[in-house]
Amino acid sequence: xxxxxxxxxxxxxxxxxxxxxxxxxxxxxxxxxxxxxxxxxxxxxxxxxxxxxxxxxxxxxxxxxxxxxxxxxxxxxxxxxxxxxxxxxxxxxxxxxxxxxxxxxxxxxxxxxxxxxxxxxxxxxxxxxxxxxxxxxxxxxxxxxxxxxxxxxxxxxxxxxxxxxxxxxxxxxxxxxxxxxxxxxxxxxxxxxxxxxxxxxxxxxxxxxxxxxxxxxxxxxxxxxxxxxxxxxxxxxxxxxxxxxxxxxxxxxxxxxxxxxxxxxxxxxxxxxxxxxxxxxxxxxxxxxxxxxxxxxxxxxxxxxxxxxxxxxxxxxxxxxxxxxxxxxxxx
Amino acid sequence: xxxxxxxxxxxxxxxxxxxxxxxxxxxxxxxxxxxxxxxxxxxxxxxxxxxxxxxxxxxxxxxxxxxxxxxxxxxxxxxxxxxxxxxxxxxxxxxxxxxxxxxxxxxxxxxxxxxxxxxxxxxxxxxxxxxxxxxxxxxxxxxxxxxxxxxxxxxxxxxxxxxxxxxxxxxxxxxxxxxxxxxxxxxxxxxxxxxxxxxxxxxxxxxxxxxxxxxxxxxxxxxxxxxxxxxxxxxxxxxxxxxxxxxxxxxxxxxxxxxxxxxxxxxxxxxxxxxxxxxxxxxxxxxxxxxxxxxxxxxxxxxxxxxxxxxxxxxxxxxxxxxxxxxxxxxxxxxxxxxxxxxxxxxxxxxxxxxxxxxxxxxxxxxxxxxxxxx
Amino acid sequence: xxxxxxxxxxxxxxxxxxxxxxxxxxxxxxxxxxxxxxxxxxxxxxxxxxxxxxxxxxxxxxxxxxxxxxxxxxxxxxxxxxxxxx
Numbered sequence: 001x002x003x004x005x006x007x008x009x010x011x012x013x014x015x016x017x018x019x020x021x022x023x024x025x026x027x028x029x030x031x032x033x034x035x036x037x038x039x040x041x042x043x044x045x046x047x048x049x050x051x052x053x054x055x056x057x058x059x060x061x062x063x064x065x066x067x068x069x070x071x072x073x074x075x076x077x078x079x080x081x082x083x084x085x086x087x088x089x090x091x092x093x094x095x096x097x098x099x100x101x102x103x104x105x106x107x108x109x110x111x112x113x114x115x116x117x118x119x120x121x122x123x124x125x126x127x128x129x130x131x132x133x134x135x136x137x138x139x140x141x142x143x144x145x146x147x148x149x150x151x152x153x154x155x156x157x158x159x160x161x162x163x164x165x166x167x168x169x170x171x172x173x174x175x176x177x178x179x180x181x182x183x184x185x186x187x188x189x190x191x192x193x194x195x196x197x198x199x200x201x202x203x204x205x206x207x208x209x210x211x212x213x214x215x216x217x218x219x220x221x222x223x224x225x226x227x228x229x230x231x232x233x234x235x236x237x238x239x240x241x242x243x244x245x246x247x248x249x250x251x252x253x254x255x256x257x258x259x260x261x262x263x264x265x266x267x268x269x270x271x272x273x274x275x276x277x278x279x280x281x282x283x284x285x286x287x288x289x290x291x292x293x294x295x296x297x298x299x300x301x302x303x304x305x306x307x308x309x310x311x312x313x314x315x316x317x318x319x320x321x322x323x324x325x326x327x328x329x330x331x332x
Numbered sequence: 333x334x335x336x337x338x339x340x341x342x343x344x345x346x347x348x349x350x351x352x353x354x355x356x357x358x359x360x361x362x363x364x365x366x367x368x369x370x371x372x373x374x375x376x377x378x379x380x381x382x383x384x385x386x387x388x389x390x391x392x393x394x395x396x397x398x399x400x401x402x403x404x405x406x407x408x409x410x411x412x413x414x415x416x417x418x419x420x421x422x423x424x425x426x427x428x429x430x431x432x433x434x435x436x437x438x439x440x441x442x443x444x445x446x447x448x449x450x451x452x453x454x455x456x457x458x459x460x461x462x463x464x465x466x467x468x469x470x471x472x473x474x475x476x477x478x479x480x481x482x483x484x485x486x487x488x489x490x491x492x493x494x495x496x497x498x499x500x501x502x503x504x505x506x507x508x509x510x511x512x513x514x515x516x517x518x519x520x521x522x523x524x525x526x527x528x529x530x531x532x533x534x535x536x537x538x539x540x541x542x543x544x545x546x547x548x549x550x551x552x553x554x555x556x557x558x559x560x561x562x563x564x565x566x567x568x569x570x571x572x573x574x575x576x577x578x579x580x581x582x583x584x585x586x587x588x589x590x591x592x593x594x595x596x597x598x599x600x601x602x603x604x605x606x607x608x609x610x611x612x613x614x615x616x617x618x619x620x621x622x623x624x625x626x627x628x629x630x631x632x633x634x635x636x637x638x639x640x641x642x643x644x645x646x647x648x649x650x651x652x653x654x655x656x657x658x659x660x661x662x663x664x665x666x667x668x669x670x671x672x673x674x675x676x677x678x679x680x681x682x683x684x685x686x687x688x689x690x691x692x693x694x695x696x697x698x699x700x701x702x703x704x705x706x707x
Numbered sequence: 708x709x710x711x712x713x714x715x716x717x718x719x720x721x722x723x724x725x726x727x728x729x730x731x732x733x734x735x736x737x738x739x740x741x742x743x744x745x746x747x748x749x750x751x752x753x754x755x756x757x758x759x760x761x762x763x764x765x766x767x768x769x770x771x772x773x774x775x776x777x778x779x780x781x782x783x784x785x786x787x788x789x790x791x792x793x
Contacts, residue, residue: 036462036463039463040462040466040467041466041467041470042466130349130352130353131347131348132348134348134350134351134352136350136351136361137711137745138348138363138377140742140743140744141742141743141744141745141762141763142709142745142762143745144340144363144365144373144375145340145343145363145375148343148345149344149345150347151345151347152347153349155347156347156681225460226460228460229682232682233354233355233458233460234458234459234460234682234686235349235681235682235684237353237354302462302463303463303532304461304534305456305460305461305534305535306459306460307538308538308682308683309369310680311534311537311538375709376709377708377709377710377711377745378709378710379711386719386721387779390775390776554725554727554749646726657775657776658769658775658776659721660721660722660733661721661722662722662723662725662726663722666723666748666749669708670748673708
């Protein structure tokens with residue numbers, strides 16, 4: 001009977017998701033403690049602090065009421081983001097391959113787009129005290145431009161998020177479609193099956209190039225330094241997340257760690273052909289890939305300053321061209 | 333380009349920031365007028381800190397007033413008490429003992445090192461380069477410990493007194509040896525940092541040509557210190573201060589007046605400070621550290637200018653029955669911050685705070701002179 | 708750079724003056740109005756005085772030989788009187 005329960009696809013997916021979720025909570029701590037802190041020659045936080053203790057702490061904090069024209073929607077957005085990431089992970093599990101509409105690249109891209117749109121909405125709906133609402137006598141006698149239009153700093157963040165949707169995340173989507181050139185199918189089941197027969201796509205020329213592009217796209221979509229222009233501390237501070245406090249902030253923190261793991265799993269499925277499932281030792285590959293990505297991202301982000309539009313545009317353009325090259329090579 | 337002028341005709345929107353902002357650390361309000369994320373005009377407003385120290389000093393005994401000046405700033409506290417004592421010493425004709433003069437120079441240069449390191453670390457922090465920032469903070473820690481060794485505190489050392497320095501700030505052989513060894517460590521660490529920093533092409537692309545302040549405009553706006561020297565003007569008051577007569581050092585200049593020049597300026601100037609400290613350690617004269625042989629008399633208004641880490645510091649007051657009258661303190665940041673609202677014109681808003689902090693602003697120094705009467 | 712003069716407040720500019728080409732040692736600025744007013748700092752030239760008088764501020768220049776403290780107290784007393792009337 002116990003075996004029957006375990007082989008039930010829904011139970012299998014739930015168990016896989018749970019294991020992945022628990023592991024994902026360690027990732028931010030690993031990045032902070034074993035990468036950033038080591039590089040910066042400091043002790044760093046205890047490994048469970050950023051991913052587990054911080055959200056727990058936030059859960060029990062008193063919430064600060066947000067200043068948003070649509071507070072309900074604004075507060076729901078982190079939960080939407082979490083659900084989107086959850087859906088991506090479910091789509092990656094072998095049990096989901098029986099539902100082609102879910103386990104396809106189109107749905108993965110769709111989910112990721114929803115995630116990006118959430119950033120735009122968060123930015124547009126946040127009206128924090130850090131700029132316009134600060135009680136300071138700006139427009140008074142003796143001041144310049146007493147009739148100017150006012151923008152919140154989160155408005156800039158929303159505009160930047162919109163730009164990132166249009167071109168910033170392009171490298172990631174190109175890299176996602178690179179394995180299609182080999183497998184000739186957009187369905188994850190076919191892509192995994194192809195790689196289990198022909199070996200991982202990663203170890204082809206096109207796969208190698210696409211993996212580099214994927215990694216850069218991974219950092220862009222995670223808003224990690226140096227691609228964190230939508231939440232650059234030097235101007236927009238926390239950007240879209242500015243007003244999230246208490247349990248909402250906890251969801252934001254949890255989602256970030258979970259998203260790191262899930263993107264690693266996306267890579268495992270598309271480039272190595274190993275889907276996440278607790279019924280196979282292959283899940284260790286998923287964990288290893290997630291860890292490698294986190295460590296690489298930590299190293300990369302520790303040695304670069306945040307990019308402004310001046311550096312961001314050429315970098316994204318270059319990466320996009322690499323992505324196109326990977327697809328062309330794959331097609332040839 | 334001689335001048336940067338506001339481009340008011342192409343303003344799309346206004347984005348105010350502050351008085352609380354993580355890139356600024358200190359309270360000020362800035363209104364950026366932008367067109368497609370490019371700053372066309374800026375208005376900086378200060379005055380959020382109010383302590384009224386100049387007014388409190390009015391009528392205080394000069395010794396008390398001197399001690400109070402140290403509270404103006406947490407970073408350059410030694411500079412304020414040094415210049416305040418110096419003002420009275422100039423007015424009263426007090427001769428400072430040679431050993432005290434050397435100790436004051438050592439303290440001044442250590443303070444320059446810690447201020448410049450703080451600047452470099454803060455600059456890297458605003459660039460969001462935490463690793464570089466942390467590495468400079470480690471170097472600064474050595475200097476802070478040295479200051480604590482001499483003054484007893486990491487800030488607010490109370491070193492200068494009328495006629496010299498406090499006896500507890502005297503330097504014995506063991507302290508001089510530690511100073512010498514730590515200067516070697518600081519130099520080695522700083523050399524490593526500067527080499528890595530300059531070799532980092534991504535960092536260089538972030539800071540080259542950003543926040544340019546033209547030389548002519550810098551002079552017109554009374555910019556001082558390293559911020560002025562970063563525009564190519566070799567003006568350093570240490571070359572005219574009698575305290576530095578016996579020291580050999582170079583006046584560092586850079587040419588571009590941008591963030592890169594300002595950062596390099598401070599880094600190179602730190603090597604000169606190390607050079608001065610080493611000379612002071614090697615040649616420190618024996619003798620007393622304070623001259624108590626002087627009399628209090630009334631004076632006219634006395635003025636004293638010294639070169640502190642961020643530029644020219646001006647202290648001025650008259651003495652009447654041993655009390656301070658009509659006190660004025662002008663800090664270097666006052667003019668420097670004003671100039672930065674021009675420096676950020678034409679740059680991305682992501683760089684705007686960087687353009688402002690490139691002048692090494694100290695708002696606690698600058699804001700101190702306000703008297704607010706509550707309604 | 709600006710500095711906000713709050714309603715019914717006074718300030719002695721002192722260190723906000725660049726003394727190179729300025730004929731006075733200090734300036735006492737009094738805002739006797741009920742609205743905040745922004746003033747321009749640093750002060751470089753004497754044209755600053757009429758420009759700021761036009762904004763509705765009382766500007767009292769203090770010379771090197773003036774008694775700053777008595778001038779300050781006098782201005783303070785006047786301001787207190789106006790505040791009491793309001």
